[in-house]
Amino acid sequence: MGIPYYVPSGNECLLFETAFRRQLPLLIKGPTGCGKTRFVLHMAAKLGRPLFTVACHDDLTAADLTGRFLIKGGETVWVDGPLTRAIREGGICYLDEVVEARKDVTVVLHPLTDDRRMMPLERTGEILRAPDEFMLVVSYNPGYQNILKSLKPSTRQRFIAISFDFPPPETELEIIATETGLERDKCRVLVNLATQLRILKDVDLEENISTRLLIYCAILMMEGLDPYQAAQAALIEPLSDEADVQQGLLELVRATW
Numbered sequence: 001m002g003i004p005y006y007v008p009s010g011n012e013c014l015l016f017e018t019a020f021r022r023q024l025p026l027l028i029k030g031p032t033g034c035g036k037t038r039f040v041l042h043m044a045a046k047l048g049r050p051l052f053t054v055a056c057h058d059d060l061t062a063a064d065l066t067g068r069f070l071i072k073g074g075e076t077v078w079v080d081g082p083l084t085r086a087i088r089e090g091g092i093c094y095l096d097e098v099v100e101a102r103k104d105v106t107v108v109l110h111p112l113t114d115d116r117r118m119m120p121l122e123r124t125g126e127i128l129r130a131p132d133e134f135m136l137v138v139s140y141n142p143g144y145q146n147i148l149k150s151l152k153p154s155t156r157q158r159f160i161a162i163s164f165d166f167p168p169p170e171t172e173l174e175i176i177a178t179e180t181g182l183e184r185d186k187c188r189v190l191v192n193l194a195t196q197l198r199i200l201k202d203v204d205l206e207e208n209i210s211t212r213l214l215i216y217c218a219i220l221m222m223e224g225l226d227p228y229q230a231a232q233a234a235l236i237e238p239l240s241d242e243a244d245v246q247q248g249l250l251e252l253v254r255a256t257w
């Protein structure tokens with residue numbers, strides 16, 4: 001398998017490689033759909049390490065990461081969770097949207113993210129020491145205005161951090177063209193549209209238009225939908241439920257196309 005396609009926007013590859021080499025945990029901040037997951041996939045492949053990705057949600061507990069006893073064929077057996085497997089196999093564990101997870105997850109992460117680099121498995125009585133090749137990467141989206149769900153300073157100060165944003169226009173154009181095969185002129189219109197939307201302050205959007213949505217729009221156009229139908233389905237509907245906001249977006253699409 002090849003290395004997943006990723007176009008850097010800055011020094012993020014060097015930072016990741018250095019963090020990996022010096023056993024530093026990494027925090028990636030940034031809006032949804034801007035390339036965080038692709039970046040981690042790319043780097044794990046480049047460094048030749050297995051990747052264990054966990055999409056965190058509000059029911060995710062420490063046991064979901066570490067492992068649990070399960071009954072299999074009448075016997076109780078211990079089954080490693082993804083974090084434990086990453087430690088045992090010297091892999092990269094990527095906790096996407098880590099702030100969503102339950103509080104007990106941070107208790108597990110703390111001893112792993114300082115120079116102890118260890119994780120006690122209370123249930124099995126083991127103390128796992130992370131090999132040099134193990135790396136912990138977490139991401140979160142600071143845009144969600146939920147104070148309760150931001151990372152505690154005592155946790156965030158255990159990571160080196162990189163801020164991600166949507167790629168610069170020329171890079172984003174390149175990405176859309178490469179990922180979908182859509183003609184560059186049409187990709188350029190999509191990128192212009194996104195640029196305008198992203199600077200528009202008076203549209204009441206919770207989240208801005210992502211590279212992912214632009215790619216979806218390009219795919220629909222490649223499949224023969226006209227640009228308005230594609231924009232309606234890939235850009236306008238996913239961004240808002242409010243009729244007046246949708247109307248504003250539609251006008252912007254009309255003005256750009």
Ligand code: ADP
Nearest residue numbers: 005006007032033034035036037038175211212
């Ligand atoms: P996030 O994890 O930030 O929500 P993703 O990594 O899933 O976002 O990115 C969404 C999609 O956008 C990817 O599947 C990929 O097609 C594309 N993408 C975004 N940024 C890049 C990039 N820098 N290089 C290549 N593809 C990218």
